[in-house]
Amino acid sequence: MSDVTQPLTDLTPAELQDYLGRQRAAYDALKERGLTLDLTRGKPSAAQLALADRLLDLPEGFKDADGVDVRNYGGLNGLREIREMFADLLWVEPDQVIAGGNSSLTMMHDTLVMCLLHGAVDSERPWGREETVKFICPVPGYDRHFTMLASYGIEMIPVPINADGPDATAIAALVKDDPAIKGMWIVPTYANPSGTTISEDVAATLVAMPTAAPDFKIFWDNAYAFHHLTEDEAKSVDILSVAAAAGNPNRPIMFASTSKISYAGSGVAFLAAAKDNVAWWLRHYQYASIGPDKVNQLRHIQFFGSAQGVRDHMLKHREILAPKFAAVDAALTAALDGLGVATWSKPTGGYFVNLDVLDGTASRVVALAKEAGIVLTPAGASFPHGHDPRDRNIRLAPSFPVLADVETAMAGVATCVGLAAAEKLAARHTASASTPEGE
């Protein structure tokens, strides 16, 4: 794609024009192809979903191991066996786990609503009665986390994510003095979209740090706990134990689901937290539900068989996903390596590649791609209110399309990245050339 291998900023104006011309030609050729490809959302592909199609024939029978008729009402905290299975996987105790409905996002939302309308287990009053409520939002992060907060007018304070997780020093300094900061989001394992996994040290700091709010909560969204792409499997921090040891057992509330393990819309979601938090949650949730879909929980118990069954199943996902992530890296490397206009993550798990392009060109890249029939997540989506102050971040989601489409789409994206960068740099040349001397 690219025969330039040095930083574009090192090119002479003529060389840059030459590169720009070739990128324009490549882009025009791309548009000619009339593609319709979608890299917007972290959705499993049909091949991944098919791995779980035995679910369509389950459950066998309608009673669980305890003799519960799963077809009837009741059992607000979910079936024992599925709680035990995922307690094992999440390194918590079964009585710290609630097995819910089809969506961990819904459980997060329910938890936030409980905090707003009732107050957390350790709140002095409902969060909704505070003048202001603020959340720490590690960036780049999951857009749905941020839009949920925005919908309730909660102020978002962006804090950068480092290689070992959110910047704990910056966070500790913020929460120390501001009682309006009531919580924060973390995707601890293979974060969306950065791919980073939080270290033991950072996690320990976050659960131990003094907070001005007595009821500070960490929404620990472990969506990708088992979603490894390599043999080097990240182990999630045992956050409930670490928090308890730090004297703040009620600070973290963990969320997980089988949405990207079994079926995306028809899986089982989980909340895990200290026993007091679990009791608090169930005390409020009893007014909203008589119980989860236990037939679907039994279906999952029978499908996986055991915690090891879940781990084994994830290897099959990896076989499908890993080549797509390799294709993303290959396409970006082929076109952009050494040009100094893009960096990207090489995640070892999760669902996303984090692409940072030349400052001020992310929106242009997304627009160019769209015009060529390649839909990307809107630029800035990984930031509160969709605002990336440097306009450089693009979230790539290669899971849903088949491999050949990922390859095609990513070659196209790389062309757009190079074109947008060349446009930007060429405009700088023009601007500086037309600027009268002395100004």
Next chain:
Amino acid sequence: MSDVTQPLTDLTPAELQDYLGRQRAAYDALKERGLTLDLTRGKPSAAQLALADRLLDLPEGFKDADGVDVRNYGGLNGLREIREMFADLLWVEPDQVIAGGNSSLTMMHDTLVMCLLHGAVDSERPWGREETVKFICPVPGYDRHFTMLASYGIEMIPVPINADGPDATAIAALVKDDPAIKGMWIVPTYANPSGTTISEDVAATLVAMPTAAPDFKIFWDNAYAFHHLTEDEAKSVDILSVAAAAGNPNRPIMFASTSKISYAGSGVAFLAAAKDNVAWWLRHYQYASIGPDKVNQLRHIQFFGSAQGVRDHMLKHREILAPKFAAVDAALTAALDGLGVATWSKPTGGYFVNLDVLDGTASRVVALAKEAGIVLTPAGASFPHGHDPRDRNIRLAPSFPVLADVETAMAGVATCVGLAAAEKLAARHTASASTPEGE
């Protein structure tokens, strides 16, 4: 059971003592039997659940008629076919219907939370920002409606239910001048527990009456819309059309589910409302969910086949339920007819018999029954805060036990009703006998 057939108040003190003695003996014999029977909740029986067991083998395939892969994310308002099927059944338009998860209670709760935190579609501000929020609560009513309101500190104004539905004159007088009254509950068809069905006239009054609150909402919980016990099938009022005609299209929000049609914990719930309300609901709910369990929706589409399939299926429920309701009536009639100490409903649909006993004896009846191994819903449960001012109302739920157990349990309940009444009347005799003349 009873050889007395005249009102107990007409008995001489000696005759009453005789009746009381025989009731005590009958009660002692009841306790001897060591029963463990439960008439507390409106749960379907195993035989009813078994009617839907083909669901365990469904769905066939994983795409709906529109080609949607139901295993993946998306489709916040639910699958088209199931919305069309239940739109037909609920006399609404498909675009007025949202097909959700496994619980209409959860959809009611979500709706209330949206009103509290965001405000209804026609609110000036979120309900949670009002000094006071009040709801009209027809009594006797569904305990979960009331406990939900109580959990948010919403004041409840009880209004009696007549044979044609809630007392609309009383309600209209209340809502006319008090802007804090933001809504009301109605179970329009075969109400829980009264069994009454709201008339066209009452419904028309409720959707047309002037309300001081511009955003007054009727939570129209049509839980038993299709749950007929006789050939005389009640037709639910077409409330969305009537409200639209009255110029208040956004006043009613309807809820329904298949919880007592297919499986109680694993059915599909529905919300139906004017298009603006539907858009309002989805606009807020997008932050809480990526979509419902569409696999389960497809399962239900295939199981029922059509709206007529649902109606046909309900006839099978009727065959199982009608004898149980007949047994309740027979037991109460045999023991209590003519005694003037109890009246009870003879519902033509729904899940409950409403039993009103001698004032001041409901709690005693429930306690006596419990001691004899027959668990009833706590006295007063059908009133806000569990407080029945006359302590006379008992909700009987005969659906869950097998027929023979219903017969046994109800004979026991009738004994307890007679005993508690005789105790009360005998105590009055004693009290008046010991009262010095002239006072």
